[in-house]
Amino acid sequence: MKKKKIIFAGTNKLSAEHLNQLIIKKFNIISIITKLDNKIRNKNIFSEVKKIAIQNKIEFIQPKSLNSKKIYQYIKNIKPHIMIVVSYGLIIPKKIINLFPLGCINVHTSLLPKLRGPSPIQYTILQGIKKTGITIIEINEKIDSGYILYKKSIIIKKNETYITLLKKLSILGKKSLIKCLKKIFLKKIIKIPQNEKKVTYTNKIKKKNGLINWHSNAKNIEKQIRAFILWPGSFFFIKKIMIKIWKAKIVKSSKKNIPGTILKANKNGIFISTKKNILKIKKLQISGKKKNNVSQIINSYKKLFKIGKILN
Template identity: 30%
Template sequence: MSASLRIVFMGTPDFAVPSLQALLDGPEEVVAAVCQPDRERGRGKKVSPPPVKVLAERHRIPVLQPESVRTASFLEEMQALAPDLLVVAAYGKILPQRLLDLPRLGAINVHGSLLPKYRGAAPIQWAVINGETETGITIMQMDAGMDTGDILLAVVVPIGRQETAGELFGRLALLGGEVLGNAVARLKEGALAARPQAHDLASHAPMLKKEMGHLDWTLPACRLHDLIRGLAPWPSAYGFIDGKRFRFFSPEVVPVRAGSPPGAICRADGQGLLVATGDDCLLIREIQPEGKKRMDAGSCLRGLRILPNTPIT
């Protein structure tokens, strides 16, 4: 029986947790976990550990949380761990080549898209925003670029027509762990063949910004439908009704011409808000008034009087 690989895992958020768990459940040895420092989170600004740290400490795995991965001291710590392989999943920073070259098997990454599509920080959200019908998990041999390394393994999954980025995020996180386990086993056996990415087909997935959620109702209903799903649960889509901000969820395209200007509420009832757009209408089934919980439209509208053609700005 071959010796266990010594693996250093690098990851920070929820997406990385199933990948770390897959390694912990497997035959290899996780000698350390590296994640971002504890940060303030939520409205209370409470300092909280990242999910990867919580899981690692539960399994008594040493945790490193450097502010920078480019210092000589961090490189020395990594050298002392003598890893055979570096596994990265949503760590949050680009790694220097000298770190990637340290393990004898190099470094592999669990990425939430079908590379070279959607390189960057938010591949899952942008796939939904852009109306893609499929995406997947790519296991990539890392280099010093932004998701530019050779592809080792890729698995395709469909995107549901009503699926949100949050729902897809959860599915791909679990799939990432499954595919990673397979990839590490095959890499250890020398049974994975790397293939270069087609760089001319690359697209980018930058971090989302809160202002992206302010809806432009002159867009077609199908584009707004994808945007609302892709921004859920964060930063979420929103607009203003009589000066008050409302967040919108669970959209449905209704292929009818409204005869009203884009953004006008054509109907408000238990089914939702039917809103005119640049092409067809959009039915909003769930609403979150400012300062309140997300709820179905019927519950929200019980105490809210909306006249025909009231605009959402």
């Protein structure tokens, strides 16, 4: 069963953890597809998946696109049975999908059909959803719309961040992928169509999405901080200095202040008014400095957080 020939496509840490699990379980990975290297200061930065490919001496390719004749012929020549995609980032053309007798499958970090698209974990937190999970689908030419092959859910804790939820979904995803593959190889899989009436979408998160809007309410801002904790972060500016919030708490208040007003700044936190309620900042990072608890740095930066100042 494990000798079925597999091509794996992925890029980031989530992808790498799934690939590692397949290698540990001795599945037959014959080729890996990952993104092009990032170049920083004339140095090539490898993806997490490429590092694993090199460590395990598995053949890999890094195409700009999967639409070329060269890529089509490469895949056709090695005669794989199935393709596994985890956070790869490029569209798989129909002509490529058709090369796999057991199909192409994708591990998606939401309960499809809800939250299709590139940012399901962030949107799960932003929308205050209380249950999420892993959905493994059969890939077709439309994004995240194929038949559901396997689905497993988990409950989300109140203060879940992108980092903690990613870890939980990675563990769940690895277990789910192994179970799903076994069912596929034994031809015991049941394909369930997605309910198109329940479809929702996510967008790619951009740097500008991290800028805090103080005219939003404290609840939404606090969710944004947890959702964007890894990237792009949630930040605001004082005197052109960027300040990133790492941890905050909602303080209920019936008083009406201009949104963005610094109400208090002491060892207990920095209190800033919003459209509804107050955001109490507990941990932050001033540009060029390390992140720290407010209690440990407030004495050095009292002039920066001047009481009564209104943030844009």
